[in-house]
Amino acid sequence: MNKTLFAVALAVASTASYAQMKPEDAIQTRQAGYKFMAWNMGKIKAQVEAPETFNKDQVVAAAKAIAGIATSGMGALYLPGTDKEVNGVPTKAKPELFADLSSGAVKVKKFAGDLVKESAELVKVAEGGDAAAVKAQFGKLNGTCKSCHDDFKMK
Amino acid sequence: MNKTLFAVALAVASTASYAQMKPEDAIQTRQAGYKFMAWNMGKIKAQVEAPETFNKDQVVAAAKAIAGIATSGMGALYLPGTDKEVNGVPTKAKPELFADLSSGAVKVKKFAGDLVKESAELVKVAEGGDAAAVKAQFGKLNGTCKSCHDDFKMK
Numbered sequence: 001m002n003k004t005l006f007a008v009a010l011a012v013a014s015t016a017s018y019a020q021m022k023p024e025d026a027i028q029t030r031q032a033g034y035k036f037m038a039w040n041m042g043k044i045k046a047q048v049e050a051p052e053t054f055n056k057d058q059v060v061a062a063a064k065a066i067a068g069i070a071t072s073g074m075g076a077l078y079l080p081g082t083d084k085e086v087n088g089v090p091t092k093a094k095p096e097l098f099a100d101l102s103s104g105a106v107k108v109k110k111f112a113g114d115l116v117k118e119s120a121e122l123v124k125v126a127e128g129g130d131a132a133a134v135k136a137q138f139g140k141l142n143g144t145c146k147s148c149h150d151d152f153k154m155k
Numbered sequence: 156m157n158k159t160l161f162a163v164a165l166a167v168a169s170t171a172s173y174a175q176m177k178p179e180d181a182i183q184t185r186q187a188g189y190k191f192m193a194w195n196m197g198k199i200k201a202q203v204e205a206p207e208t209f210n211k212d213q214v215v216a217a218a219k220a221i222a223g224i225a226t227s228g229m230g231a232l233y234l235p236g237t238d239k240e241v242n243g244v245p246t247k248a249k250p251e252l253f254a255d256l257s258s259g260a261v262k263v264k265k266f267a268g269d270l271v272k273e274s275a276e277l278v279k280v281a282e283g284g285d286a287a288a289v290k291a292q293f294g295k296l297n298g299t300c301k302s303c304h305d306d307f308k309m310k
Contacts, residue, residue, distance in 0.1 A: 029194045032187035039184045040227055061227050068223025072195055072216050 023081040024089040030077035031091075033069045040065045041142065044122075048135035056129040063126045066141075067119035075105075075112060097152040111148040118144050178236040179244040185232035186246075188224045195220045196297065199277075203290035211284040218281045221296075222274035230260075230267060252307040266303040273299050 040062035047054045082091060083098040100107045118141040125137040176184075195217035202209045237246060238253040255262045273296040280292040 029190060032190040032194075035184060035187040036191055036224060036227075039187075043228075058228065061223075064219075065223040065227035068216075068220040069191060072191075072220035073198075073213065077194075 021079065023079055023086040026077045026079045026082050027086060027089045027091050030074055033072070033074055033077075037066045037069050041138075041145070044126075044134070044138050045142075048131060048138055051131045054131040054134075056126065059134055060123065060126045063119065063122040067116075067123050070115045070119045075108065092154040094152050094154055100152075107151060111144065111152075114144040115141075115148070176234065178234055178241040181232045181234045181237050182241065182244045182246045185229055188227070188229055188232075192221045192224050196293075196300070199281075199289070199293050200297075203286060203293055206286045209286040209289075211281065214289060215278065215281040218274065218277040222271075222278050225270045225274040230263070247309040249307050249309055255307075262306060266299065266307075269299040270296075270303070 043062045044059055047059055078093070078097070078101060083093065083095060084091065097108065118137070122134070122137045122141050125133050128134075198217045199214055202214055233248070233252070233256060238248065238250060240246065252263065273292070277289070277292045277296050280288050283289075
């Protein structure tokens with residue numbers, strides 16, 4: 001899965017239309033993806049922390065949004081030249097992320113693969129409708145977000 | 156489907172955690188959703204216009220990201236007070252959108268339902284792997300985006 005994901009990201013990045021993507025647009029697009037995932041994480045968090053509000057359909061929908069974004073090949077948005085502010089658009093990505101990309105993307109592949117795997121699993125668990133199970137899997141997914149942020153996102 | 160979608164949006168909007176969402180954050184989050192959908196629409200467009208680049212896995216992934224976002228209850232992000240610039244965050248939503256929401260959301264429900272339906276259909280068609288069929292369904296989905304923009308988004 002990790003290899004596939006990264007292959008997809010690289011393939012997308014190398015198509016003609018993506019050679020034309022402006023670096024500031026790549027930064028804003030990846031930030032948009034994370035922001036939208038975070039909104040959906042917040043909805044799930046609120047419901048697992050107050051199980052009387054748990055609504056299976058809402059949680060499934062939120063999990064699918066997260067999984068869909070996570071699996072869409074965001075690696076393609078870490079274009080060369082997007083490692084620092086470009087045309088007034090800042091980034092919180094650490095230099096360590098781009099250093100890892102340049103040297104085989106070992107950590108990036110691991111984090112991306114974990115995000116894809118744990119978000120897909122959250123969809124499955126949510127479809128089961130058990131709030132406690134969703135809470136546990138949500139915790140796992142949140143852990144993958146945090147691990148990546150610790151290494152690659154500025155405070 | 157339209158009714159369900161809107162009910163979900165309203166239910167999410169009415170939970171405690173969403174009463175606390177700042178209006179400027181609601182505007183930025185809906186814009187993030189549209190921006191990320193647009194990126195994925197662009198990937199599919201590039202591939203159906205140059206069928207020799209068509210990659211089923213990439214198109215399915217892009218379609219799932221769009222469908223996931225479209226179905227996540229974005230209606231909840233059109234909170235009261237988000238009909239104009241708030242704390243320096245502008246919006247391109249027209250007053251007509253909020254007028255429609257106030258008077259039964261007839262058009263909003265129709266557009267939201269179409270977006271959910273046509274994006275789900277795009278996932279199915281993409282999984283079939285036929286580039287020409289994807290092009291046709293992509294056109295339909297793009298038409299639903301455009302219809303809503305014509306009525307509710309400033310130029």
